[in-house]
Amino acid sequence: MKTALVTGATRGLGRALALDLAARGYRVFGTGLHPDRLADLGQHVDAIRSDITSAEANDALAELVGPVDLVVHNAGVLGPRVSLDRYPRSEFERVMSANATGPFDLTARLQLNPGAVLIFLSSGVGNQTRADWGAYCVSKHALEAIAGIYAKELTDQLVYVVDPGGMRTEMRAAAYPDEDPMTLVTPEDNLAVFQHLLQTRPPTDTRYKAKDFR
Numbered sequence: 661m662k663t664a665l666v667t668g669a670t671r672g673l674g675r676a677l678a679l680d681l682a683a684r685g686y687r688v689f690g691t692g693l694h695p696d697r698l699a700d701l702g703q704h705v706d707a708i709r710s711d712i713t714s715a716e717a718n719d720a721l722a723e724l725v726g727p728v729d730l731v732v733h734n735a736g737v738l739g740p741r742v743s744l745d746r747y748p749r750s751e752f753e754r755v756m757s758a759n760a761t762g763p764f765d766l767t768a769r770l771q772l773n774p775g776a777v778l779i780f781l782s783s784g785v786g787n788q789t790r791a792d793w794g795a796y797c798v799s800k801h802a803l804e805a806i807a808g809i810y811a812k813e814l815t816d817q818l819v820y821v822v823d824p825g826g827m828r829t830e831m832r833a834a835a836y837p838d839e840d841p842m843t844l845v846t847p848e849d850n851l852a853v854f855q856h857l858l859q860t861r862p863p864t865d866t867r868y869k870a871k872d873f874r
């Protein structure tokens with residue numbers, strides 16, 4: 661049985677993907693922060709409270725999970741939607757820690773099986789800048805660079821970046837409070853890109869958009 665680790669599996673895309681992978685026969689470890697949401701993941705996902713921003717937690721998580729065949733770096737935070745000149749430094753550091761430093765750190769601590777697949781969840785602002793996206797934009801650029809470097813350094817593993825696009829999740833609602841969520845695709849609508857990557861194992865170090873696989 662293959663082992664998968666999905667960070668940020670308590671809701672949104674991470675939850676949909678963790679449940680889908682479990683249904684496809686993976687042993688799935690799913691992380692998050694809120695205990696009630698972790699409990700709600702059900703019996704088919706090993707739910708673990710683990711903070712991606714904590715080196716100690718990442719160490720313990722790597723130890724607990726053991727050798728892995730699939731890592732999905734999905735956990736993320738949005739941070740304030742304000743201009744850089746008004747962006748609080750503490751918030752900048754919090755967002756960078758969750759969205760970039762954490763995935764770098766956890767990857768380095770994990771025992772990756774030969775042939776393992778690593779998927780980093782980026783964003784439309786991961787390879788272009790946009791006003792008022794602050795540390796989220798910076799952190800996703802950094803995440804794509806981290807993925808790119810791992811792709812070149814990890815010769816026995818495959819590394820991909822996925823941009824899921826706008827989805828009906830809490831993060832999107834926080835970013836666009838005036839938007840009607842019913843106009844957006846659900847996380848479940850976005851799962852085909854992951855199956856494509858896992859089944860066809862295309863060349864590494866490439867950026868994929870979920871909308872191209874719906």
Ligand SMILES: NC(=O)c1ccc[n+]([C@@H]2O[C@H](COP(=O)([O-])OP(=O)(O)OC[C@H]3O[C@@H](n4cnc5c(N)ncnc54)[C@H](OP(=O)(O)O)[C@@H]3O)[C@@H](O)[C@H]2O)c1
Nearest residue numbers: 668670672673692693694711712735736826827829831832
């Ligand atoms: N939604 C969109 O439209 C959209 C668009 C482009 C890219 N993305 C990216 O796609 C990914 C999933 O987005 P989403 O909308 O599904 O997000 P979401 O609904 O906000 O869920 C975020 C997940 O990350 C977890 N998380 C947050 N901070 C964490 C931490 N410090 N340690 C561990 N887990 C933590 C949350 O756990 P708790 O519930 O326990 O807090 C939750 O499971 C993110 O990387 C996001 O940047 C999303």
